[in-house]
Structures are given as structure tokens and as C-alpha cells.
Amino acid sequence: MTARVVLELPVRREFDYLVPAELVPKTKLGSRVTVPFQGREVRASVVGLLDSAPDRPLKSVIGVVDEVSLLVDSVMNLAKWIAEYYNCPLELALRSALPTAVRRTEARHQQRLVVQLRPPPPSEKPLTPLQQRIVGLLEERGEMALADLIRVAETTATSVRRMQTNGLLSIVERRVERDPHASDLLVSTAPLELNAEQSVATGIIIAALLKVAEEQDSSVSPEKPLPAFLLHGVTGSGKTEIYLQAIAKALEMGGGAIVLVPEISLTPQTVERFRSRFSTSHDPGVVAVLHSHLSDGERHDEWHKIRDGRARIVIGARSAIFAPVKRLALVIVDEEHEHSYKQEETPRYHARDVAVMRGRMERAVVLLGSATPSLESFQNALAGKYQLLQLHRRASDIRMPVVRVVDMRHEQRGGKQGGSIISLPLKEAISLRLERHEQTILFLNRRGYSTSLLCERCGYVAGCPNCSVSLTYHRAAARLLCHVCGYEEQVPARCPEAKCGNPGIRYSGLGTERVEEVLSKLFPRAQVRRMDSDTLKRKYDYREILADFRTGKIDILLGTQMIAKGLDFPNVTLVGIIHADLGLHLADFRAGERTFQLLTQVSGRAGRGDVEGEVFVQTFTPFHPAIQFARRHDFEGFFEQEIEFRRQLHYPPFARVALLTLKGRNDEKVKFCAEHLGRELKRRTEGWPDLVLTGPAPAPLLRAETFYRHQIMLRTRSMSRLSKELADISATVTLPEDVTIVIDIDPVSLL
Ligand code: ADP
Numbered sequence: 001m002t003a004r005v006v007l008e009l010p011v012r013r014e015f016d017y018l019v020p021a022e023l024v025p026k027t028k029l030g031s032r033v034t035v036p037f038q039g040r041e042v043r044a045s046v047v048g049l050l051d052s053a054p055d056r057p058l059k060s061v062i063g064v065v066d067e068v069s070l071l072v073d074s075v076m077n078l079a080k081w082i083a084e085y086y087n088c089p090l091e092l093a094l095r096s097a098l099p100t101a102v103r104r105t106e107a108r109h110q111q112r113l114v115v116q117l118r119p120p121p122p123s124e125k126p127l128t129p130l131q132q133r134i135v136g137l138l139e140e141r142g143e144m145a146l147a148d149l150i151r152v153a154e155t156t157a158t159s160v161r162r163m164q165t166n167g168l169l170s171i172v173e174r175r176v177e178r179d180p181h182a183s184d185l186l187v188s189t190a191p192l193e194l195n196a197e198q199s200v201a202t203g204i205i206i207a208a209l210l211k212v213a214e215e216q217d218s219s220v221s222p223e224k225p226l227p228a229f230l231l232h233g234v235t236g237s238g239k240t241e242i243y244l245q246a247i248a249k250a251l252e253m254g255g256g257a258i259v260l261v262p263e264i265s266l267t268p269q270t271v272e273r274f275r276s277r278f279s280t281s282h283d284p285g286v287v288a289v290l291h292s293h294l295s296d297g298e299r300h301d302e303w304h305k306i307r308d309g310r311a312r313i314v315i316g317a318r319s320a321i322f323a324p325v326k327r328l329a330l331v332i333v334d335e336e337h338e339h340s341y342k343q344e345e346t347p348r349y350h351a352r353d354v355a356v357m358r359g360r361m362e363r364a365v366v367l368l369g370s371a372t373p374s375l376e377s378f379q380n381a382l383a384g385k386y387q388l389l390q391l392h393r394r395a396s397d398i399r400m401p402v403v404r405v406v407d408m409r410h411e412q413r414g415g416k417q418g419g420s421i422i423s424l425p426l427k428e429a430i431s432l433r434l435e436r437h438e439q440t441i442l443f444l445n446r447r448g449y450s451t452s453l454l455c456e457r458c459g460y461v462a463g464c465p466n467c468s469v470s471l472t473y474h475r476a477a478a479r480l481l482c483h484v485c486g487y488e489e490q491v492p493a494r495c496p497e498a499k500c501g502n503p504g505i506r507y508s509g510l511g512t513e514r515v516e517e518v519l520s521k522l523f524p525r526a527q528v529r530r531m532d533s534d535t536l537k538r539k540y541d542y543r544e545i546l547a548d549f550r551t552g553k554i555d556i557l558l559g560t561q562m563i564a565k566g567l568d569f570p571n572v573t574l575v576g577i578i579h580a581d582l583g584l585h586l587a588d589f590r591a592g593e594r595t596f597q598l599l600t601q602v603s604g605r606a607g608r609g610d611v612e613g614e615v616f617v618q619t620f621t622p623f624h625p626a627i628q629f630a631r632r633h634d635f636e637g638f639f640e641q642e643i644e645f646r647r648q649l650h651y652p653p654f655a656r657v658a659l660l661t662l663k664g665r666n667d668e669k670v671k672f673c674a675e676h677l678g679r680e681l682k683r684r685t686e687g688w689p690d691l692v693l694t695g696p697a698p699a700p701l702l703r704a705e706t707f708y709r710h711q712i713m714l715r716t717r718s719m720s721r722l723s724k725e726l727a728d729i730s731a732t733v734t735l736p737e738d739v740t741i742v743i744d745i746d747p748v749s750l751l
């Protein structure tokens with residue numbers, strides 16, 4: 001037998017090896033093997049098995065790594081499709097499909113080191129701040145796995161071991177069941193009685209599930225592709241309840257399900273809703289959760305629970321689409337419009353599109369859900385590729401919140417104390433909520449204190465030495481920070497220009513830290529909490545803040561996009577959007593769509609309980625369509641106007657985009673290469689009917705992390721043809737060593 005393998009090295013090629021007789025029984029499609037390669041032993045995945053004798057002498061496979069093959073056929077096929085469509089080496093696609101924690105052979109169900117506190121020894125020595133932090137953590141949680149402790153306390157094994165030597169704590173070996181949610185208290189929930197709109201939608205989905213199951217039982221080969229569904233339901237319309245009931249049906253018929261949610265809304269609250277419905281006492285492990293905060297060990301155990309078939313429902317972010325679920329019947333992509341489904345490194349796949357492909361390959365029902373579907377998906381639904389299911393009303397008949405647009409151009413002039421940041425109407429609305437003991441969410445999609453530091457005398461602006469952006473002032477940390485590369489420096493006391501030295505440098509632009517300060521001045525007695533990546537340092541911070549908000553310990557929750565999605569707090573009756581125009585003027589054809597989506601999602605957090613909600617949108621462009629349609633909760637109105645613009649300019653969904661970015665440290669050289677490549681592309685695509693080539697041009701973010709960047713954009717309907725051409729070009733056109741090219745198919749960010 002001959003095995004065709006992909007090496008775990010970026011060589012963009014497959015190789016054949018002979019399988020020795022004794023290894024034949026263990027070598028399966030998807031098995032990992034070790035093979036000789038250029039005098040070394042290298043790991044590889046088997047992607048094909050051939051029975052015929054080879055026509056030339058081959059080297060032999062040395063050994064088989066895992067007892068069972070880790071890659072199931074369906075996932076392997078998916079990886080092959082990704083490699084081809086997204087133009088990346090198969091070994092990288094395979095790597096995405098198999099988590100590192102699973103691929104590493106050392107990661108077994110294993111013993112773990114657990115740290116426990118010991119009664120304090122009568123030592124006089126005061127604890128260092130680090131030691132205090134560690135002791136505090138252990139007091140709070142009883143005991144912790146060493147690895148978790150190191151991560152959470154941001155320390156090293158050496159420091160912890162030293163504390164052991166000092167008799168402050170002990171480290172013991174123990175087999176731990178790595179269930180990330182073992183400590184959650186679950187109250188099991190029963191299915192809700194569906195309202196009319198929900199019943200119709202659920203009925204249609206269940207009928208499709210039944211049809212697929214029937215096909216499988218009668219083993220007739222199906223002729224028609226399934227419809228994949230688009231569920232468009234306003235915020236709070238009860239989409240999740242539909243997911244739950246559809247999953248219940250899939251399980252009943254012996255199938256499994258994958259639920260994708262954006263990382264950001266993979267909140268404990270979301271997970272709990274699924275677990276409390278399905279994780280009953282006789283089957284507690286039926287729901288597996290995959291997200292980025294799992295430790296390697298937890299990820300390993302969750303993954304094997306799925307592979308063994310013990311877990312039948314998988315909830316996770318982007319990469320959960322590769323979960324090896326048995327008899328996959330249903331794939332749900334919640335918030336399908338979310339850009340975080342796109343992976344921003346190779347392979348640059350879009351998990352929603354991969355989900356649709358997986359559904360097609362395995363004949364599983366795919367359900368995309370959103371209150372603000374992407375233009376691509378809604379157009380697909382109108383074109384009949386997806387069946388459209390709509391929910392126009394909130395589930396328990398609560399009304400949609402009233403949205404008021406505040407024109408900040410007028411507010412500015414009256415701006416007294418913080419008036420240019422919190423308008424008078426919003427201020428009064430907040431006061432009213434404080435009086436009534438209701439809660440407020442304030443949203444501003446920019447962290448830090450101010451966006452730039454500038455000298456009014458000489459025009460100096462503090463910029464990043466590595467990127468073409470200005471530095472953001474973070475007041476609590478007293479640092480200037482680059483949000484692109486993470487560069488930081490001290491805040492200068494005076495203008496650093498040698499000739500100037502003006503002590504009157506000032507800050508401009510607005511971040512959450514500044515809003516927090518203004519709020520504490522305007523409402524000194526209110527409990528205000530800020531939630532952005534600066535305030536979330538530890539794994540549990542997120543949970544803690546949300547728990548405090550739920551129990552009413554916080555009156556006003558202020559945050560970035562982290563608080564925009566998925567939160568369901570009935571006592572929130574007011575939502576304020578501090579600066580709605582922030583994303584509107586980006587050099588991106590989706591800027592309007594993105595703003596509309598964000599405004600709709602944030603507004604959707606208001607009035608989910610008994611009291612009707614109210615939303616204030618502060619803006620400098622009150623008549624922009626994205627703002628006006630969001631105000632009226634009119635998705636279809638927005639769609640109709642936006643789709644026209646896309647049609648005329650031949651943008652998605654009327655074409656697919658391939659974005660080529662060339663990067664290097666020498667601007668002239670990168671530019672030269674981009675021009676050369678541009679000419680070559682033009683020559684090769686001469687006469688293609690619907691191809692539009694723009695550029696080369698400097699990227700909107702010309703310099704990032706010390707690299708200069710120039711772009712070429714290609715738009716066409718037949719991406720598979722273009723993909724092949726691009727694969728060919730990248731194999732034949734040679735670039736200088738210090739210039740690299742990134743090919744992004746269906747990009748979601750054009751920066
Ligand atoms: P969506 O996912 O569309 O934003 P959710 O599923 O979160 O909406 O539902 C919003 C609220 O309505 C939740 O509190 C949910 O429990 C409730 N709900 C959903 N369906 C029903 C129903 N049929 N009857 C009563 N309440 C419901």
C-alpha cells in the first residue's frame with residue numbers, strides 16, 4: 001500500500017511513501033505518520049491511500065503516531081477545499097482543522113500539578129506583591145492547576161516553586177477532570193412554547209432534518225442539494241429558542257450538531273443556555289465547548305469527548321467548525337454577519353462559508369441566524385440559495401426600543417461640563433434610570449483615554465515608530481500605546497520636538513477611559529464599570545463584571561464592542577451610543593453595513609425585560625442612511641439601498657474579492673514588486689469578462705509593524721477560476737526574499 005502524505009512543513013506538496021505490511025492495519029486516511037524526509041524524521045498526515053504498486057522506488061513510512069486516526073474523512077475533505085479555495089498550503093489547512101492541543105502527542109488525558117495553599121509559616125518575611133496575588137487567588141478558589149495559576153497570576157513556574165520551598169504552598173500531582181464548566185450550577189430548562197413566527201420557522205427546519213434522516217436510512221443517493229437556511233429575526237425575537245428546539249430534534253434522530261457563535265458572544269450566559277437544556281444528570285457531557293480561553297488540556301479533553309461520540313453538541317467559535325462530530329445533522333451559525341468568523345491568518349477561511357460547505361459535503365442542515373444578516377447572505381436568500389425564515393417581532397411581545405438620534409453638531413456648542421461627550425438628552429435619560437434603579441449600557445468602540453497627543457504650537461503628533469498611526473493615550477497606565485503593534489512609550493511632559501518643547505501639549509479624540517472619567521463627574525453616586533480589553537486582564541474578569549451587572553451592583557456599564565452583542569439583561573432600559581460615526585468613514589466598502597449592524601446590535605440590548613427600552617445615538621452625521629435605517633429597525637430598507645450601491649460598483653455580493661497585499665521593509669521595493677505583479681495579473685486575466693483589477697495602491701494602513709504595504713484588488717464572480725490562476729502566479733512569479741505576499745480571498749478587512 002502507498003500512502004500519500006502532507007508533511008507538517010510548509011512545502012506546498014504531497015509525497016508518496018510505502019506502507020510496510022506491519023503498519024497497514026494502523027494506517028488510515030487521516031492518520032498521522034512519521035516519514036523520512038531529507039535525512040530527518042518528519043510528521044505527516046495521510047491524505048490518500050493507494051492500493052496499486054508504485055511505479056518508482058519509494059521510501060517507507062517509519063511509524064504511525066496515534067492509535068486512532070484523528071482526522072475524520074469529512075474534516076479532511078473540508079481542509080482540502082479550504083486549501084484550494086483560499087489558496088493556502090494543505091498542511092496549514094490541516095493544522096487549523098486539528099487543534100495543537102490534540103496534535104501534540106504529549107497531550108494525553110493526564111495527571112496534572114495542582115497548587116494548594118498551606119497554613120502560613122511563622123516567617124517574618126512580608127510577601128511580595130506577586131506572592132500576595134498568588135495567595136489571594138488560591139484563597140479565592142481553593143486550589144488551582146499549576147498551569148492555570150501561572151497564566152492567571154502572570155508568573156512563572158520558578159516563582160511558584162520558590163513559594164513551595166518557602167513553605168507557603170504545596171504542589172501535588174493529581175488526575176484532574178478537565179471540564180471547564182464543571183463548577184457551573186445548572187438549572188435545567190424545558191422547551192418554551194413557541195409563538196406563531198417561531199413555530200413556522202422551527203417546523204420548516206425540522207422538516208428538513210427529517211428529510212435528511214430519511215435519506216440516510218433508505219440510503220438512496222440524494223439528487224438535490226439541501227436548501228441551507230437564513231433565519232433573520234430582530235434582536236430578542238427568540239432565535240436561540242429555535243436553535244435549541246432544532247438541536248433537540250437532531251439529537252432525537254441520532255444526529256449531532258455544531259453551533260458557531262462569535263468568540264465575543266461566547267459568554268457564560270450563552271453556553272449556559274445550551275447546557276441547561278441538554279446537559280441532564282444522565283448525560284452531563286453531551287455539550288462540548290471550544291473557545292480560546294480553554295487551556296490546552298481542556299481543549300484536548302473536550303475534543304476527544306467529541307471524537308468518541310460522547311459529546312454530540314459542540315458550541316464554539318470559528319474553529320469549532322472542524323469538530324469531528326459524528327453523524328452531523330445540523331450546523332448553526334449564529335450572528336452569521338460577524339467578521340470574527342474570518343480567520344486573519346493563513347488559512348484565511350470564513351467559518352460561515354466553511355459551514356455552508358461542510359453542510360453540503362455531509363448533507364447536514366445549515367442554519368445561519370442574525371438580526372442583521374450580511375448583504376451576501378440576504379442576497380443569497382433572495383436569490384433562492386437559502387430559504388429565508390423571518391421573525392419580525394420580539395418573542396415575548398416586548399416592543400423594540402425607541403431610538404433617538406442626537407445631533408452632536410448642535411450639542412457641541414452648548415458643551416459645558418462633559419457636554420461634548422454626553423449630550424444633555426442622554427444625561428437626563430441616565431439620571432432617570434438611576435432614579436428608577438434601572439440599568440444603562442453605554443457604548444464607544446474605542447479604548448484608551450484619547451486617540452492622539454498633539455502639540456498645537458508646532459503640529460507634532462505622537463506617532464508609532466513602526467506603524468502609520470498615532471499613539472493612543474492610556475491614562476491609567478500613563479502610557480502612549482499603538483493599537484496596531486502594541487508599541488508603548490512614556491507620556492512626554494512637553495513637546496518632544498527639539499526646537500519646540502511646548503509644555504502645553506494636549507489630547508484629542510475620545511476613548512472609553514475618558515468617558516468613564518466624565519461619567520464619574522456627572523454621576524458621582526452611580527456605580528460605573530468600564531469593560532474593554534484594558535480592564536479585562538484575568539480569565540474571570542469578564543464573568544465577574546457581567547455577574548455584578550446582572551445582580552445590580554453596577555448601574556452603568558460602559559464598554560467597547562465587547563458589550564455590543566448577545567447580552568440579555570432585562571433591567572437594561574437605556575442604551576447610549578457615544579459616537580456612532582466612528583467606523584463610518586473608513587476606507588472600506590462595508591463601512592456603512594458595519595455601522596448599521598453595530599448600531600442595531602447595540603440597540604438590541606435595551607428593553608429586553610418588561611419595561612420598554614430607549615436608545616440614544618449620538619452622531620455628527622444624523623442623516624446617514626446607516627443611522628437612519630438603524631433608528632427605524634429597518635433592515636430591509638437598509639439592504640435595498642446598500643445593495644444598489646454594491647451592484648453599481650461591482651462589489652460583493654455581486655462579485656467576490658481577492659485582496660493581494662505585498663509587504664516589506666523597503667517601501668520602494670514593495671511598490672516596484674506590486675507594480676510588476678499588477679502588470680503580470682493584467683496580462684494573464686486579459687479578456688476575462690467580469691474581472692475588475694484595481695491598484696496597485698498603498699494600503700489604507702500603509703505601514704504596520706514596520707512593514708510597508710501595497711495592495712492589488714481583484715473582483716470577479718468566478719473565484720474558483722481566479723483562485724487557480726493566483727495559485728499558479730504565486731508559484732511562478734518570484735519575489736525578492738524580503739518582500740512577501742498575502743492572498744486574502746473574500747477579505748472582511750481591507751486595511
Ligand atoms: P435572539 O436570540 O433572537 O436575540 P433570544 O433567543 O435571546 O433572542 O430571546 C429573547 C428572550 O425571549 C429570551 O429571554 C427568551 O427566553 C425569550 N423567549 C424566546 N422565545 C420565547 C417564547 N416562545 N416565549 C416566551 N419567551 C421567549
Ligand code: ZN
Pocket residue numbers: 464465466467482483484485486487705
Ligand atoms: Zn505600531
